[in-house]
Amino acid sequence: MNKRRITSKELAKLAGVSSATISRAFSPDSRIGSATRDRILAVAREYGYQPNAIARSLNNQRSRLVALVVNAIGNPCEAEEQQLLVHRLQARQLLPIILCCADHDDRLQLMRLASTYQVDHVVVFSDMVSMQDAVDIFHTTKPIIVSFEPLENESVSSIRIDGSAAADEIIDKIVADGKKRFAYLSGTKSSWIDKLRRRWFVDALAKRGLTLQAEAFGDYSYDSGFKEAVLLLHRAKVDAIICGNDVMAIGARDAARRVLGKNTPDDIAVVGQDGIAMAAWDCNDLTTLSLDHVAFIDAVVELIERHDAEIEGPHSITLTCTARWGSTA
Amino acid sequence: MNKRRITSKELAKLAGVSSATISRAFSPDSRIGSATRDRILAVAREYGYQPNAIARSLNNQRSRLVALVVNAIGNPCEAEEQQLLVHRLQARQLLPIILCCADHDDRLQLMRLASTYQVDHVVVFSDMVSMQDAVDIFHTTKPIIVSFEPLENESVSSIRIDGSAAADEIIDKIVADGKKRFAYLSGTKSSWIDKLRRRWFVDALAKRGLTLQAEAFGDYSYDSGFKEAVLLLHRAKVDAIICGNDVMAIGARDAARRVLGKNTPDDIAVVGQDGIAMAAWDCNDLTTLSLDHVAFIDAVVELIERHDAEIEGPHSITLTCTARWGSTA
DNA sequence: ACCATTTGTGTAACCGTATGCACACTGCAT
DNA sequence: ATGCAGTGTGCATACGGTTACACAAATGGT
Structure with a gap:
């Protein structure tokens, strides 16, 4: 129990070879006699090497x-995408180290810590760290950053997301249903991704001569969606709320129904963003601006593979969102 | 850009000292002149070492x-607990490597891969791997396993969870509401944790002279909860469904309402397990056998710290569940 | 039988850091 | 002056592998 792990040198002695040969037995394409390899692998298995x-x-x-x-x-x-990515990484024998920014006060220090582990790649999903910081911290080592924020003057591969057409469709439908007074419930205040998403809808409204009647900021959580929706609906007369993500939209929908007694889609339209599985659950059935998560993670993996193959970057991939129609708008 | 990371030897040259001194500058309590240390740290910052x-x-x-x-x-x-744990680990400058078992076909190989990284600790949340396998794979190295499966004859610290009292309360209430025909919707077929949970309820029923009228197996997902509930409700006449976790319970509730037209709690009682935040969302308001996630992660961290301090184990901590009352039962 | 090539293995030098040991130097009491 | 404790630094080695190089043995062609 708890005995030290055996080393290649010790195994070498046991198998009557040199440690170099042990190493070769475990490297797929290196010059080694197949009989030797088999013998070594057998001894290795025996001693758990x-x-x-x-x-x-x-x-x-x-x-x-x-x-x-x-x-x-x-x-x-976020979890849905993370799950997919972890799966893909594991299939490639890559191990993911998770850095949670939301609950760590010094995110830069956290990234610096991870960078000392000489990670091969870095994928930045979070909008709570600036891309520039990520680049600075990880640039001394090989990794690229797969980011979603366009960072023109840097050698950072990125994935861009375009939801303008889908936002257009969604606004179209809501306006056709007779709604006129829109509110936007942001994810977080200083998030560039939230600004981007908001712009899609603001632009779509502008095309129809409309502007936002009210705005509020949350933190991407159900609770913040609920709370901010209550405040917002009390202080402004709106008949449609666009939310920064699906979870907040569910919160806002619940708030409208429970606190204000307003039902979707008749009294008020509620729109989410992301298109997570939960949005399609029968109890939610959210109308949402959705991104194909599989395509998205395909793109991330594609970037990682290009980086692995040392194909000169930076690369950029653009994905388009689609509307998912539910019963909330 | 992408230049190689500077090494301690190179920095030593730049600072006019030996690499040993560099090392000492970065080790909190080692014999080194404070002037030297300051100078080295300054040079290090300059070169990003x-x-x-x-x-x-x-x-x-x-x-x-x-x-x-x-x-x-x-x-x-699971995510809620994972989130808490990652937070606590990060605060201790420990980096989590995530191993997702659900979507990896060879979980043992995945664990073996991780074990080659000489991880300091291992926490097994998954019930898709046998504890014995985990112990075998990780025992050659220092790590302890924090598991929930009691593994008597091994030096594995574990956390035990007792939900029998809470299950008793819940069954009490449902029976008092006039329900008699119970079904159990399991998480996964071969999961020991699911067997444990099921037992709490089966025992509670037995106390009242009741037995399960029907059973089914899912995979902890909403979709499986929905689908299995539909099948189950079609083939058996039951007025209460106990589910393996909250997400399945939400699925089952939706299925009953949407497909069978049965509402909670009058037509049918639905009970979840875990007590995740989502269970308390207004749209769900689930009755569930809930575990205090903070206490749970506190316990995990406690075990990790004992292991870090090399306090001889194995240790065991037991936690008790409570009932969360919602409108579904 | 001879030389050229291929194949298999060992030796030794790394990868970048931590640390025991030795040594030089300081300050202080004898 | 001498001895001695304490402090700061360098040298060398260890951690557990990989791999360029060298070399012996096996192979093959003529």
Whole structure:
């Protein structure tokens, strides 16, 4: 129990070879006799030997670790994508290190810590860190940042998301239903991704000569969606609320129904963003501006693979959102 | 851009000292002149030097990595606890490596991979791997397993959860409401945690001379809760469904309402388990057997700290569940 | 039988940091 | 002056692998 892990040198002695040969037995394409390899692998299995990944990383300059910078893993609006990515990484024998920004006060320090682990790649999902900071912290090592924020003058690969057409469709439908007074319930105050999303809707409204009648800021949570919707509906007369994500939209819908007695879609329209599975649950059936998460993670993996293959970057991929029609708008 | 990270030897040259002194400048309590340290830290900042954690780990025999073995990060029923734990780990400068079992076909190989990274601790949340396997794979190295499955004959610290009293209360209430025909909708078929949970309710029923009228198995997801509830309600006449977790309960509730036209709590009682935040959302308001997630993670952290302090184990902590009363039962 | 190539293995030098040991230097009491 | 404790630094080695290089043995062609 709890005995020290056996080293390649010890195994070498046991198998009657040198430690170099042990190493070769575990490297797929290296010159080694197949009989020797088989024998070594047998002895290794017997003694429970596996090469030490830390030592291997030090030598290789390749850790097979990937830093995932996220806001939180608890929020369903992000978790779905994270889950997909983790799955894809694992299939490639890459291990994800999660950095949760939302509940860490010094995010920069957290990123610096992760960067000392010589991660091979960095994927920044969070909008709570500035891309520039991420680039600065990770630029001394190989990793690229897969970001969603366009960062023109840097060698950062990114994925851009365009939801303007879908926002247009959604506004179209709501206006056709006779609604005129729109409110926007933002995710977080200083989030560039929220600004981007908001712009899609503001532009769509502008096309029809409309402007936002009210605005509020939350924190991407159900509670903030609920609370801000109550305040907003009390102080402004609106008949449509566009929310920064699906979870807030569910909160806003609940608030309208429970506190104000207003039902969707007749009294008020509620729109979410993300298109998470939960939005389609029967109890929610949210109208939402949705992104194909599989396509999105495909794009992330694509960028990671290009980086792995050392194809010169930066690369950029653009994805388009679609509308999911539910019964809330 | 993308230039190689500077090493302690190079920095040593730049600062006019030896690499040993560089190392000492970054180790809190080691004999070094404070003037030297300040100078080195200044030069280090200038060149963006930070000690390589991989090399440091190799030397220290301490990686500051923690493996978190979970079913999935996408499922809200687990994500809340994971989020809390990640937060606590980060505060201790420990980095979590996530291992998602649900979507990886060879979980043992995944754990073996992680074990080669010499993780300092292992926390097994998943019930998709056998504890014995986890112990076997990680026992050659220092880590303890914080598990929930009691594993008597092994030196594994564990957290036990007792929901029998709460299950008793819940059954009490439902029976008092006139319900008699209970069904149990399991999480996954071979999960020991599900068996444990089921037992609480089966025992509570037995006390009142009742038995389960029907059973079904899902996979902890909303969709499985929905689908299995439909099948179950079609083939058996039941007026109460106990579900393996909250998400399945929401699915079952939706199924009853949408497909069968039965409402909670009058036509049918629906009970969840976990007590996640979502269960309390206004649109759900689930009655559920709930665990205090903060207390739970406190316990996990407590075990990790004991292990860090090399206090001889194994240790065991028991937590008790409480009932959360909603409008579904 | 001879030389050229291929194949398999060992030796030794790394990868970047931490640390025991030795040594030089300071300050202070004898 | 001498001895001694304490302080600050460098040297060398260890951590556990990988890999360039060298070399012996096996192979193959003529």
